[in-house]
Amino acid sequence: MDISSHDVLLVGGGGAGLRAAIAAAEVNPKLSIAVVSKVYPMRSHTVSAEGGAAGVAKPDDSLDEHAYDTISGGDWMSDQDAVEEFVKEAPQELLQLERWGCPWNREPDGHIAVRAFGGMKKRRTWFAADKTGFHMLHTLFQTTLKYDPITRYDEWFVTKLLVDDGRVQGVVAIELMSGKIQAITAKAVILCTGGCGRIFPFTTNANIKNGDGMALAYRAGAPLKDMEFLQYHPTGLPFTGILITEAARAEGGYMLNKDGYRYLQDYNLGTPEAKPVLRSMELGPRDRLSQAFVKEDQKGRTIQTPYGSIVHLDLRHLGEKLIDAKLPFVRELCLKYQNVDPVKEVIPVRPVVHYMMGGVSTDIEGATPLAGLFAAGEVACVSINGANRLGSNSLPECLVFGARAGQAAAHYASQQPSPNGKTMALANDERQRLESQFLNKTGGRERIATIRNEMQSAVEKSAGIYREQSLLMEGAAKLRELQERYGDINLDDHSHTFNTELESALELGFMLDVAESIVQCALHRTESRGAHQRTDYPGRDDEKFLAHSLNYRNPDGLSRIEYKPVTITRWPPGERVYGQQTSKQAQEH
């Protein structure tokens, strides 16, 4: 078996991965850094992020206000020490990206422009029209091209972390082009593989978002944290699940029910004004807006379509000029994929699975409890997002914690011995597993798509916007059944060249593990907080659950959940208040 060796190895080449790679290269230019990604880096899902990136930039704003918005938005599940570091470094990172060429929107005088965003009390969201993630990713990718110590493994699929002697020492990966299965050793590995939206049937997430890194870490013995906290974005296009950015509401869009009524006023989110009011109505947080949709649907005030109930997002009053200047991608997506022109028509939308607040548990430096393993971006849970992430906090999270993880991994790698000889034996075992379970196996009776579809509906039914015990238990049982049936999977494709069916099979295996983690964590958290709403336990229970879920995998494959207290520094748990009362409450803090 071939082997190649590096000092620091990144799994994933999106916003967090590329930022981490540059950070590691800058700590020590002598380090050899590998970026291993199952797609070319510019295909990474960061590319789809639209609205913007939060970082305090203007004199009327303060770090404490950004921290308070993030913590209250997260229903006090955020670790406040992490949030404090995050808000402090976010502006620096966004500025660094500007210096690398990111085409941020500008004020007439040439300074950075910022826009409003949901759950944020001040304007602090930097943006590049409504293609912010696209521009950030391409800027980062193009910038990495000038760093010689960074070696890319484009279109290599990581199947396993190599762990020996209590530390991670590399990965096993398949080169898609040739089908070659190879060990790539490293002194430190950073997971930057993003989220897991494809576990659900209706998601904004790209096809590649299968929770790979979460499952890799979980199988290697690192815990997953807060997996029950999953975000539904309130405005996805029906059928495709394409995201219509929150910036559409920040610029002044209205949410309307079937009667043309701004229904959010009925859900304790403030009273309607013509112009957008920060932390109010359409600029409330995503969990509350998605929950309001379900209630509105139960009252029979949504519109029925072949692709589920919908409400309307109305931008018509904003006018063509503003829409083309600030929301050109929204218009392009609506015209191309929904045959609707937002300048003249309302946009049909419904809540859609968008973001995983939970992930691989890390400290503030991006280190997991497993030596040699780091994680950053959506795959990780630091935790800054708590029980509900605010829009425009995830892009700066990729930068801030990508950079921190890159630096920490570089320092760690500089002090480690080279990987030991046992890694080769482990890698050979993994190759044999891939061959006997998939490539050379014949006679399986299950199709990938069948198990995937059943998993998606089971998870949506049990761990959707509202949850309750009996449904979660049904979901858990169904997922156990699917894990069994997964062992009987059949591949049509046994070839070595670009075997995407093998890749899909392995991704399905990852998704099943992550799906079980979500359902188990949701089952055990008998309270309602942020995006985790239990109809059988409707209240927040700080006494018992002001704590992170840590989900470990037992040797028998079943999961075990422990709890760890949330870190509170300066903002004791309070009530989440949105609407016009917000300003009064914010002043008290």
Add this chain to the structure above:
Amino acid sequence: MAETIILEIARYSPERDTEPHFQSFEVPVHKEWVVLDALNHIKDTADGTLTYRWSCRMGICGSCGMMVNGEPKLTCATFLTDYAQKGSNIRVEPLRYFPVVRDLVTELSDFLAKLKKVKPWLIHPNQPPLSQGEFLQTPTQLERYKQFSMCINCTLCYAACPVVGLDPTFVGPAALALAQRYNMDSRDQGAGERIEELAHPDGIWGCTFVGECTRVCPKHVDPAGAIQQYKLTAVLEWLKSFVMPRGEETKHGSGETGND
């Protein structure tokens, strides 16, 4: 409109075939379905060996470009109904002028090498420290390069460019537009360095201004316009090199930061 449509898909496996051939599949026509949905339907239900790339399904990741009835297209944005209404079959092939890895998957390493060749990063030596704030850039200055920054690297323009077909060493439309994206950026001082790379026959001068690249671009980038601009820049830089030693040129408005 017909309830089903025939997809004729180019198949090629280097482990099995000596040359590509077509295979037909019948798929249902739904009004929301794009060509990519039809490919996924085939892969999920009929033939798991069908091989293609895709990811975002919203026209921004650039993975799913293919030839559809002879035209380079993003298959996530190409609706079945547009063909069903005409009663035609849909012929799906890998993007033209690229080596084929398997079925609809092309080899991209040459394209990636060309991207890197144009030095697509901001060149601005001796930057002031970050504490000095951002480089100032007015909306007008942003507008000057913005459209060239919209390229998603889908390579449709290479599949449309007859010069790429004739001369594989031609740097090509997307890479040249990207070079111009940085050259036109008021914060950048690297035009001279890039010209040294590109002002030779397989760089810009290969372009015969056919304009197909601009016509097929799904993101309304104008690579043909970029290349024409670039030719002019190259001539100006060449002239300037006689009057000013390399490295001393400055660009008006750049180097200024927000806290000045």
